[in-house]
Amino acid sequence: MLDAAKEIAHVLGEDAVSFDADVLEHHGHSDWSTSNSSERAVAVVYPRSTDDVVRIAQICHERRVPMVPFGAGSSVEGNFSQPHSGICIDFAYMDKVIAFHPDDMDVVVQPGVNWVDLNSRIAHAGLFAPLDPSPTATIGGMVSTNCSGTNAMRYGTMKDWVLNLTVVLADGTIIKTRRRPRKNSAGYNLTSLFVGAEGTLGIVTEVTLKLAPIPQDTSVAVVAFPSIGDAAAAASKLIRSGIQLAALEMMDEAQMRLLNQHGSETVRKRHWAEQPTLFLKFSGTTDAIKSDASRASSIIKPFSGGSKFHFARSKQDEHDLWAARKEALFTMVSTRPPGTEIWSTDVAVPVSRLPEIIELSKAECGQLGIFASVIGHVGDGNFHVAMLYDPSNAEQKQAVARCVHNMMDRALEMEGTVSGEHAIGIGKKECLVDELGEDTIELMRTLKLAMDPKWVMNPGKVFDLKTHAKREG
Ligand SMILES: Cc1cc2nc3c(=O)[nH]c(=O)nc-3n(C[C@H](O)[C@H](O)[C@H](O)COP(=O)(O)OP(=O)(O)OC[C@H]3O[C@@H](n4cnc5c(N)ncnc54)[C@H](O)[C@@H]3O)c2cc1C
Known part of the structure; x- marks a missing residue:
């Protein structure tokens, strides 16, 4: 592997390759994820063109060295980790x-x-x-x-x-x-x-x-609910109403409390009701938005227990309301207690099953006695559960893992998926088999072997090479 890195440095130039320990660490670990690997790449390489990438691939292929592409490293299922070490390919200079x-x-x-x-x-x-x-x-x-x-x-x-x-x-x-x-x-x-x-x-x-x-106009409305079940039921009704919402997002009471305590100055301009809350984004013409907002408000009313449907009064208000949703994850990660890790996972289900799975998942993770919250893009049946746990506490870690696996099983029972948007990485390989079955995975494996017979392209992700007999050579 080191020889491959040195050959790349020889071909692309010394400044196209880094062996720096901090650089390797940054490219091999995510603070946003539990799905990390202890292995690191031997080097990070920085191509500047397709031709540079061709040279890197030829060298690695010849020497059977794993190649792991890296964008910004924001994926959360260990997607860019390097469980088999190899060469990490960072596209920072291919940004044109x-x-x-x-x-x-x-x-x-x-x-x-x-x-x-x-x-x-x-x-x-x-x-x-x-x-x-x-x-x-x-x-x-x-x-x-x-x-x-x-x-x-x-x-x-x-x-x-x-x-x-x-x-x-x-x-x-x-x-x-x-x-x-x-x-x-x-x-x-x-x-x-x-x-x-x-x-x-x-x-x-x-x-x-x-x-x-870009839509002619946009706006945002926020409404709190007595329970997560009411919020999910209202979301489900809104989705089926035919209103052209641009986004429909949910945050539970734990997230709303966190915003009041640790949100940015913008977010703390108002005191948020510490209840499950839906964030609605409208887009289109100004008149259409007004009419959509009025319809959405009537649909939500029976579920909201009298809470106000807060429709943004100005562009500044719209910005401030939406900032609360956009900052939620950053607030959670930046204020987590020292020593804790975040286990964040997403599933998606057919929208009619959304209220049921959110209520069950929330109830289960709520019993763990740790910070646990539900947040998500409920508009398309996708939501996330995030839990902060102490990795040195084996019992706690096991309980969190059980909770996550139960959520996956529940999603699959409801004909949903174990990954709505975060892909599989190293974190969800076993769940993918549960979702699709061995025969479907075997077809993927056949495709992969046809395109990458030496199994050097980001190995260890999505599924494993089952039978070594199938490897070339
Ligand atoms: C605060 C926060 C919020 C997020 N919100 C969302 C969200 O709302 N929706 C969502 O979908 N995700 C979300 N994510 C996850 C993440 O942003 C996405 O997965 C994103 O697509 C990853 O992009 P990246 O450039 O960081 O890729 P990386 O994490 O660097 O890589 C992701 C995968 O792509 C591969 N890869 C990278 N570049 C290439 C290439 N050129 N060729 C081939 N393979 C390549 C890598 O090997 C890896 O497998 C969020 C993450 C964070 C931290």
Whole structure:
């Protein structure tokens, strides 16, 4: 592995490779996740072009060295960890917008482009990319986890926005999955094969993204509920109402309490009711938003126990209300007691089962006697449970693990999924088998072996190589 890193340094230049222990640590561990590996890459390499990536792949393939792509490291299932060590490929210098086609409503970017940055660079043309995971995330990582975020209720997930990809395969071959039209039924949909593949099938070096028009207007409303069940039931009714909500988010009473105690200055401008709360985002024309808000308020009324439907009165008010939702995770992580770790996980179920699974999961994790909260993108049946636990307390850790596994089992019993948006990484491999069954995993394994016979592309993620007999050589 070290020889491979030295050869890469020889070919790409010494400054394209880092062996620094702090750099390796930063690229191998996430504070946001429980799914970490103790192994680290031997080096981090920094390509600047598709050709550089080809050289890296050729060297690693030849020497059978694992290659682990790295965007911003914001994924939370150990997706970028290096359980088999190897070379970590960081796209920090592949951060260029290659071509912007406002008339076609698309943009071609390198994988290291940050989505917030991209949106501010193209806003002048009235367009945006509507995926919103961690504000630090990059397009390459977002494609590879099939990410989404609060906007998914209205705009769907990453898979709906990728027109084509340029990918460097394990042996250094460059392929382009499709051309640029919005519509395309030519051949196998290889674009979708790579979206959500977590870098296990190839390295994405260019992405053409569809763009959406920035809505003429937006607004936000917030409403508190007597119980999590009432909030989930109201959410379920809203989803089925046909109102074109841009987002529908839920935070439980534990999260709301945290905002009152530790939220930013913006968030603490108001005192939040410490009750389960729904955040609604509207978008469209100003008149349509008013009418949608009024309908939403009537739908919610029977569930809210008389709580006020707080509709933003100004743009500042809208910003401040939404900031509470956007800052929630950061507030939780930055104020956690020393020594504790966060176990955060997401599942998604058909929307009619949402109230039931949220109530059951909340009740179970509420009994653990630790900070535990439900937060999520309930608008598309997706929610997260986050728990802060002491990793040195084996009993507590086991109880938290049991709680998480029970939630997964419950989601599967309801025909849901063990991962609505965080992908599988190392954290959910066993659950994926429960979800899809061995035969489906075996087909994935066959595809992976066809594309990466030496099993060097981000090994140890999504599923394991079961039979070594199948390996080449
Ligand atoms: C505060 C916070 C909020 C979040 N909110 C959301 C949310 O609302 N919705 C959501 O979906 N996620 C959310 N996430 C998770 C995370 O932001 C997403 O998973 C995101 O898509 C990861 O992007 P990244 O650039 O950080 O990728 P990384 O974490 O660096 O990598 C993710 C995966 O992609 C692979 N990869 C990276 N670049 C490439 C490439 N060029 N080619 C091939 N494979 C590659 C990596 O090997 C890894 O398997 C959140 C995380 C945090 C910390």
